[in-house]
Amino acid sequence: MTALASRQVVRSTGLDALFAPRGVVVVGASGDPTKLGGAMAVALSAGERPVGLVNARGAAGTRTTVAEAAADVIDAGGVPDLAVLCVPAAACADAAAACAEAGVSALLVCSGGFGESGPEGAEHERRLLEVVRSTGLRLLGPNTSGYFVPGARLRASFVPDAAQVLPGHVAVVAASGGLNHALSFALQRSGEGVALGVGIGAGVDVTAADVLDHLAATAESGHGPVRTEASPGARSVALHLETVPDGPALLYAVHRVSRHLPVVALVVGENDIGGFAASHTGALATSWRTTRALLRQAGAVVVDREDDLLTAASALARGRLRPGDAGVGLVTAQAGPGLLVADALHRAGVSLPELSPTTRERLGELLPPMTYQANPVDTGRPGPQHRDVVAAVAADPAISAVGVYALAEPVVDLPRAIAEADLGGTVAVVGLDGTSGEVDRARAAGHAAGLPVAVGPGALATALTALVHDARAQAALHRDETPTAMLAAAEPAVVPVVEAGPWDEARAKDLLGQLGIATPPRRVCHSRSEAHAALADLAPLGDGGRVVVKVSDAAILHKSDVGGVHVGVRDGAGLDVALDALARLGDQPCLVEAMAAPGVDLVVGARRDPVFGPVVVLGAGGIATEVLADVAIAAADPALLTRAQLLALPDQLRTRALLDGHRGAPAVDREQLADVLAALAALLASNPALEEVEVNPLRATADGLLALDAVIVTTEAHRTTQTREDRA
Amino acid sequence: MTALASRQVVRSTGLDALFAPRGVVVVGASGDPTKLGGAMAVALSAGERPVGLVNARGAAGTRTTVAEAAADVIDAGGVPDLAVLCVPAAACADAAAACAEAGVSALLVCSGGFGESGPEGAEHERRLLEVVRSTGLRLLGPNTSGYFVPGARLRASFVPDAAQVLPGHVAVVAASGGLNHALSFALQRSGEGVALGVGIGAGVDVTAADVLDHLAATAESGHGPVRTEASPGARSVALHLETVPDGPALLYAVHRVSRHLPVVALVVGENDIGGFAASHTGALATSWRTTRALLRQAGAVVVDREDDLLTAASALARGRLRPGDAGVGLVTAQAGPGLLVADALHRAGVSLPELSPTTRERLGELLPPMTYQANPVDTGRPGPQHRDVVAAVAADPAISAVGVYALAEPVVDLPRAIAEADLGGTVAVVGLDGTSGEVDRARAAGHAAGLPVAVGPGALATALTALVHDARAQAALHRDETPTAMLAAAEPAVVPVVEAGPWDEARAKDLLGQLGIATPPRRVCHSRSEAHAALADLAPLGDGGRVVVKVSDAAILHKSDVGGVHVGVRDGAGLDVALDALARLGDQPCLVEAMAAPGVDLVVGARRDPVFGPVVVLGAGGIATEVLADVAIAAADPALLTRAQLLALPDQLRTRALLDGHRGAPAVDREQLADVLAALAALLASNPALEEVEVNPLRATADGLLALDAVIVTTEAHRTTQTREDRA
Structure with a gap:
């Protein structure tokens, strides 16, 4: 059993007592309906299940102990599954214990005065939770x-x-x-x-x-x-x-x-x-x-x-659609509202596909010549043929959902027209406006016919958008069911073990290489002569016969900012200028690297979110990520992440046009990008001590993706352990 | 009288007949209420003014001519100000003429069949408009x-x-x-x-x-x-x-x-x-x-x-606020909805200012200790003191509008509490949720008390946002009333006359200089020796002792794309490399210019929008404008544009953070930027033949704004005229 499956089994238990109790005990019941214990007694007594009331001072109709009230519930043919505690925070732990003893399985605590109110309240909460944990009670609240x-x-x-x-x-x-x-x-x-x-x-x-x-x-x-x-x-x-x-x-x-x-x-x-x-x-x-x-x-x-x-x-x-990429058809009796709906659907990324010639031919038979017979279909005021118009659009192979808008009038019975239409498997959503009386009448009729009804053009667009987004999300989730299918294309034979830091650029790039992520040819040089030899070997491999010369020091995070990066070096003189400049930063080694071809710079990475755990992130470089925080993100958990989601990740970006071949730049290969992200996710999953891996930039060139710089961050603990081992 | 004022006087006439007619004639009236002429006859006869009905076939209760029906209206003590034409498009022009003759001043035409329907309909429309223009009739429609x-x-x-x-x-x-x-x-x-x-x-x-x-x-x-x-x-x-x-x-x-x-x-x-x-x-x-x-x-x-x-x-x-930058106070009885409202207000750029110590002291007296007494104020369920809580927040000097949210319950009378509160000049907006009965009751009570009422947290936020945005817009419009006040700081003594093109970079920059916009020292050179002399003179003035060398040819719009720009030239050898490269583009002159210091590159311009006329535009350079289309725009018409609006223009940009000192870059001087935009607007206003002026980039350096390149586009007509003059 996977961790996910076992978790689900454990978590699905225990709430039947809360949501389907066979009997209820109100602890702290009162005869005064303006008090919590009175309001709860009134509210719960209006139901069909037996209710036992507890009041320590024994008010009329109440018992002084939970056990007695629970016995009342049993006598009335119920089971005291649920207890509602209407006593002060300080008394809740003891009341909870008494409830557990009397057979109660679930508690509701509405009042405040717990953790949010200071140290004393925190102590009340701790004691209450202790009872809950030790007895297996489930507790809704407090503070609700x-x-x-x-x-x-x-x-x-x-x-x-x-x-x-x-x-x-x-x-x-x-x-x-x-x-x-x-x-x-x-x-x-x-x-x-x-x-x-x-x-x-x-x-x-x-x-x-x-x-x-x-x-x-x-x-x-x-x-x-x-x-x-x-x-x-x-x-x-x-x-x-x-x-x-x-x-x-x-x-x-x-x-x-x-x-x-x-x-x-x-x-x-x-x-x-x-x-x-x-x-x-x-x-x-x-x-x-x-x-x-x-x-x-x-x-x-x-x-x-x-x-x-x-x-x-x-x-x-x-009306839920089948998983997939759904097209929407729109049939409107008034052009103005139809235009609002269409505009909102476009904004939400919902497509209004062209209708097939067959559909248009059928519409031509049904509608007068001056109507608009594409998608949206603008019919004019609905008449007897409206049912057939809706059916014709619903029958179009490109259409999964039809929105049908009209002003609700006594002479127009839109819900009935749609209910009578043969929709096949297509879902219809009714959109309408009208006086309150007409809207109430039409909505009730639509609901009675099982139709979604939205009031107003905006609501119709929202409803249709929700149907389409739901169908897309389910398709992306369940298109490939094998949890690790995402990794198939990119998973290296063995995911490398991330050692302790420090991680300089060259070492980080070697690790990327082991993951199957391409990096430029490079050499770490410890002397001027090594650097000149590297220039001779690597310049012919670089764009325009050039190399990049960078300081190689894991302690320097922003190399460009300190003048530690020299691009476009093509000859010995240029190399000496670069090395002179680097010498001013200290006597670290330098990294000589074949210069990459131009392209589109991306930022990709995998890190541990404090709330959600492992995630992968993607952004376009520069101001897109820095100023606009335009970053796409997905949980990297193999139980959740599918390859379809990785392939769609760029669609989250407002700057996605940069990835699709902007101004003659190469378009990013989405399959290869998904491979890179999957590999980073796998690296994070296999290495608990790895905090973050970031490739910035990952350059999309005409020849594919190339990692130009990388940062690896490991946990302090990992580093400390390793350091101790080093010392041993 | 300004053009604006004269236009307003003309445009304000003629619609009283439409919206306050003393009598109505329905042309094409019918006894069948499912027909247009029948529905209109029913609808209009339900009013208090006399209605005359016309039907060419003389149906019951109708007259066969407009003149007779108009006489009926007059006989009944009215004036036939309005005619509603319910006849086919082909008959409208003649009917309109008859109406004008009978003293009608305004027409309503609902049907279609005019310009939208093809050449025949266009002819009907032309004839109808001819009658309208020649008689002074005002016409609403057709197609409504x-x-x-x-x-x-x-x-x-x-x-x-x-x-x-x-x-x-x-x-x-x-x-x-x-x-x-x-x-x-x-x-x-x-x-x-x-x-x-x-x-x-x-x-x-x-x-x-x-x-x-x-x-x-x-x-x-x-x-x-x-x-x-x-x-x-x-x-x-x-x-x-x-x-x-x-x-x-x-x-x-x-x-x-x-x-x-x-x-x-x-x-x-x-x-x-x-x-x-x-x-x-x-x-x-x-x-x-x-x-x-x-x-x-x-x-x-x-x-x-x-x-x-x-x-x-x-x-x-x-509830309209006084013009100005308004702060909103929020008083909520339930924290969850309050949080939604506050989140939405922040998203809309509406501020929830901190409350003054006096206000907080007063809230401390009114509210129990466990409530939240900052802004928002979270009161818990409203009690008798709610009126005073709202009044205390309203009295805070930072607050112009108070939103008050609570679940509507029989025990809570929020509208009354607010109506009774002493709000001074502060506007209160009621926000509520509840069952339909409670909402209807509370809304009616609120409206009766003259209070804005919004149902739901989202609607409350929308209402408060609208109040604040309206107050801001009015303040920006009317802060300085002198229409040309905007130009005072920047307007050159004489706005230069824009001659015909072609406009190369140097000439365009000279023009900017005349407008008071700074440009780098530069020289157009026609020979290698001139260029070397320019290098010697200008390099000492450039950043790092460097110049930029560019091709000087008005026909080349994208100089960088063709290799026509060489930056960072510091010596004779470098200059020769640059000149060799430029020679490959042809034998144009070159422009040698002192290199500008680094900074933030903006794009500013003024152009003629096909619909709205002169506009000024502002964007951050690079992908912000190219990929995100993140451009701020304002009408440049001096009757509309105020300096306050120019100063606020950068706030329209999603990438405005780039202008405010991003990553150590200099912040853009907004006053100086407003001067530049005002100068460009003045240039456009004074030169009808100027189509567009664009400065790209306008660099914001530590020493202020500097125009690094400029494009001037004049109309073809202007160019042609000038060319003829040149030839003469």
Whole structure:
């Protein structure tokens, strides 16, 4: 069993007690609904499962001990799986222990006063976690307003209006209770409802990754989170993230669940919001860009705003495309909104392919001559033939999804027209605008027919984009299933062992050579005569008969900045000028190297991200990486990274035009680039003491990729160990 | 009177008949409400003004001539100001003539079949326009579903649901009738309503600029478009643009109206959508980026999506800030949504300034200790003290607008708390989420109290951003009122006259010198001996005692590409190598120039945009402009361009970090850069035959800006004329 597989098995257990409890105990229950213990007692008693109430002072209808309340639940035919603790932080550890003893498996703790509040609270948290760890209890919270499973009439939230959130198909997994409620209320407003709504809060035990694993396990077992007539279970996930406590766990969970349920993710923290973020989340630990790129790689659709999160999750809950590169057809009854949708789709990199001659011929039969019959199709106000127009576009071989926009009017029944159309395997998304009454009516009709419905041109574009991005991500993830297939082309017979530093340029390049990465012919020279001999041998191999002369010293990181690099040396006189200059830097050896042909300079590397572990990175050189931070990144974990993803990595770059043959420069060979990145990933994976390997620049010449400089960084520990061994 | 002022007077006339008609004639009226003439008759008869119906076949209740119908309107106490033509395109010109004769001043034509449909339709359009031009009629359309002024019960739209759009404060000016209805319906759904909703359609006469001018004129006269009790008139404009027939007219109109009513603009056409766009709009004529940048300069807030357009226009209709750089305070009851808002505000360049010690002390008195009392303020669920918390933040001198977010619950009355708070001159925006019932209730309460209300964290951020961007744009526009103040610092005593070409580098640099723009010491040399003499004189003035030697030939545009530039020449031997190389290009003279010190290379220029006229442009050199198209642009028209805008121009650049002292390079002197741009603008303004002047590179050195190369392009006509004169 691989590490990944064993992890998944362990992590998928224990949350049934939280999300499908057979009975509930409320500890600290109160008769006052304005208090936490009162609000929770009211919210939970509205469900169908037995509820036992505990109040140390024995208020009316309550028991003074957890054991007694648990017995009440059992007497009522239930099992006290879940306990909701509404007692002060200081009392939580003892209450948790009593719960565990009474047979409880899961806890919800909403209140604050734990780690975020200072040393005393940290001690409460430590004691609570000790109980959790020793008993096997699972704990949601603290610091959350709770969660709900409307289809199971389970509402463990102290917000009274949570009772109005109806069953639906979207699972909301939010970093905070506030966001969970905000998103779930928004889904209620849009007539969508939720399958499951969770606010992770402090996440000291149950994390977003755990909830995703639970959803995956439920999907794999063929059941929704709680499958009842009212709730056919989650069909998509709206994920909101603020901080990532365990990067690989999150990626594995997204990877696992996204195979069954599309995942849409909103990541907060593009900007440094200083103390406020820290006060709320502990830390926005890693780079926002890294988190987003790696979530995409793991199979999530990443969005920028919370309204897009809901639009995308709602659309994906009703219409998921087969994995692949999907083309979108657009049928619009009004040209202006259609133009907005088309513009937004182009911006998102979604293609509106040309329709086949057969399709256009069919459209010509169906539509009057003055309509626009390409893609988008502009029909004018929908008439009886609209059903057939949509079917004609859906039947086009280039089309996987059709967006159909019209103003909703009493005379136009768009959802019915689409529901009646023969779409084959093509997914249709309804886009509409209209008065509130018309929109509500048309949306309900569309949902009843199982159609995704988006209100407004922007939302229609967002929905279609989400469908296409999801299909692409799944294709890139699952095109080649063998985890290490990515390495096949480039993996050297034996991945070299990275010794301790220091690593000067020549040594680093030798290592790249062992990985199969090309480097220029070179020689380290310890004297002027060696350098002149090297010039004679290497200049004929260099571009224009020239060499580059560089200082060779692992301690000098930025050789150019100190005048340690002399390019274009073609003769003895020039070499002497260069050597004189290098002599001013000290008496290090020099590196004489055949000068590379011109080309496009890239930066590639592999390093260990503090949150996500091994990653590979790619950027265009110069200001693209330095000023614009325009860097593509992917998790290097062989369980996640596929060759398809490596081949697509340049597409993440805003400056990708530089790689595609800019102004007559050679285009970068993507297959060879994928080989280089895979080799660097393999090097990192095989060498725990290797912190980072960076090739800067990796030059794309007409003859292929050539590493012109390289830096190897090993861990301090590795260096120290080696130094000790050296001394021994 | 300046050209601008005279233009404004002319353009502000004639639309009262369209938007405030005292009576209406429907030509081609029908008894069948599914037909255009029937739908229009129904829609217009629902208003309060007399309506005369014309039908050539004399259907029930109609007259057979326009004159008779007009007489009916007069008999009923009205004036037939407006005629709605519901007849085929071929019949429109004659109908228009009859209308003009009967005293009509404005026409609405909804149908197609004109210029877009081929030569026959173009002839119908030509004839219709001939009548319009000769009679002074104003014409809205063709190819639009119409317009409405709900507060005046005027609904000239064939979409029946338009009757449900309620009076409000936002004026919708959309490129197409479809968008006008989509946007207006969305405003209806959000409880906002519209003051005026117009779809421009083909725009053969009345354009978006005309409608903006009309709104400006109405605002200047102290009246809303139609000021009734139900409609206090427009307080903001939601502008949707697809194509710009007259760039300067649009900019002048935005400039004029935005002083009175904030303008939010959505521009379609970021991407080339090919035939579809052309079929719909004729042409997306100019660059999307240029249009957006110049609209911002003219005073508009530019947004990316249609939902943001409405959120921003709705917020600005209720709370406009004083011009200036505004700080935002954020008070949130839930940290998670607050974090989303703060992240989005940072992304949009909106600052959340630190609160003063006084404010923080006051918050300390009001809030429990565990709350977060900086900016954002995280209060926990709103209580009785919420009013005072909001007032405390509003009173902070750094704060111009306060966003207040909370989940709407029955126990929380956020709008009332804010309405009761003493905000001084600070604008508060309410942000909320909740069930549909709670949101509707709280939004209505907020609107009743005159507060902007945004639903969701994203919308709250959009609303606050719009307020801040509007205040900044107005400040940059009106900080210095003298139109030519921008030129004061740099304007040369006399702006030089640009003679006909050809313009080689030396001549172009001489011209820059006359404009006060620094260039390196240089000499044009016609022989080797002249070049050696120049080396001796100029090398001591160059960086490192070096000169640059270049081919001097106006016909060679890319000197570097052909080996025509030799840098770093320090001695006679080096000069001879350079001259030998140049000799291979022909026997042109050469330019010997003192070599410039290193620095940051910029590209600046002034040119004539085909749509907007004179513009100045700025970019960082290299891939920033070439690959990323990262170019800042502003209209150079002295009636629009202010020095404040020139000083802020670098802020448009994504690569602006390069200008601010990147990696130890000198920072660009923005005042001096503004001088250079102003001088180039003045040069273009004074020389109608000058097409373009580009300085590339303009190097920012430690000693200031230095023009290293320049290209001057004059019109062919200019060149031809001059050539003839030369020959004479």
